[in-house]
Amino acid sequence: MCRNIAPMYSPDEKRPRRLSLAKRAGFGNRGGMCIVALAWQSHPRWKLVLIGNRDELHARPAEPLDRWDDPDHLIAGRDSQAGGTWLGVSEQGRLAVITNVSSENGPDSDKYSRGDLLKDYLSGKGRYADFGVDDFHDFNPFNLVTVTGDKALIHSNRPEPGSDTLQPGLHGLSNGMLDRPWPKSARLTKALDQWLGGAADRPALLLDTLMDRTACLPDADGKAATDWEPSIEPQYSSIFIHNPVYGTRCSTVVAIDHEGAGSILERRFDASGTVTGETALPFDWSL
Template sequence: MCIVAFAWKAHPRWPLIAIGNRDELHARPADGAHRWEKPDHLLAGRDKLAGGTWLGISEQGRLAVVTNLYGFGPPDPDRASRGDLLKDYLSGSGPYADIGAADYANFKPFNLITVTPDEALMHSNRPDKTVKMLGHGIHGLSNGPVDQPWQKSPHLNQSLAKWIATGSDDPALLFDGLLDRHSYEPKEPSRPSPQAGPEPRNSAIFILNPVYGTRCSTVVAIDHSGKGVFLERRFAASGSVVGESRLSFSWPAA
């Protein structure tokens, strides 16, 4: 994902809500959200080149979503794929299954949210490995450092907050805020943050571009009983909808 807003125990019915857009090269092949065959408790899209994912749910009680982190030099193809970190954590097997013990320095720069029924954590690996517990409320990630969020991130957070404030019970309505194509101009950073990636800092929540843009929008919501819904809407380079997924799953009740 390149932007995500996350509500942790802030809604009367849905204690966990995550919404976001995945921005990527349109030519990079990927499978849409589906239940994986192995392991079958994992629901996620899949990057066909690297084999990992950008957002996923495990019915064993794990959610993870990652964003690229710009401003720390050019991409390094020799570093491990961020999608492998999520894949192993969500599946519960592989060298990165114990995410707390993983060497984050081996990966390309990232921001990461992981959630279990008991806690929500924010992770980052630049400039150093950091792990922060999230309190109840709304949190957001984009391609900037956690303490210097890009301007579009607060706007998506506000969209989620407004939906909660209306008392709406339909998570599908959250797709509307993910379609925002307004470009948000960045404020002057408090310290230098060089760009290193295909997405400008003044990008929109929904990026319409024939080469690199929003590939899919995702809404995940889990209620107090552990019943969850995973909604995904996929887009062509033109911005037209080319596919949708609606997956139901179970989550351990807190």
């Protein structure tokens, strides 16, 4: 379920100095997803439906969604700079997606790339192939969802390292801590819920949902249905971020039915917000 709590700061409290979203969340340093909504074990046809956007500096190079050569059971995009990924699936029955958690001081450049967690976990080899909570100190702040077969977990290293079972239902993640969701997370989760409540037979339509540029701001009294990070500029509050320097680079949809037939779709954008390409790949989880 999506959680609703009060804002982090009262109107009388001094708000922190404003850093750019890219600097605080560290996207230009260790790229990850920025907003994700997923339905886990909550639909008669779909075991999992996951949708999300990756926001990043447009100058940071990345490879589009594809099946990797090594290992060939891994399907994901690739961060050309650090070598990891932000979202991917393995035909060995694994899925992982990560969101960076913003911090006032920005990322620590001495930490490992968060994409290494996903790369090793999905490939089944490497230092973090079988990671534990003690490994979370190696990384800048994150939220991570992993699925192995019929087991889904949510991991985070803020405020303390930990892992919990992801219960069946709808869930939303952004760049806040797990107990402090942002307004755009609630908006995207609601949109996914509406799709699931309809025909729910064309996952590709969810790519259009991820192009929503509506600003998700608190109410006039400063309150919101979910928590709000008050130092975020309105241009970064929408599901799709349109900005020539830092913005939405790609949208991704993953759909896996209860028989194990899966598909992963990616739509890519340039600095002007124009679609530059799409990729759709099937995969098999009928283990």
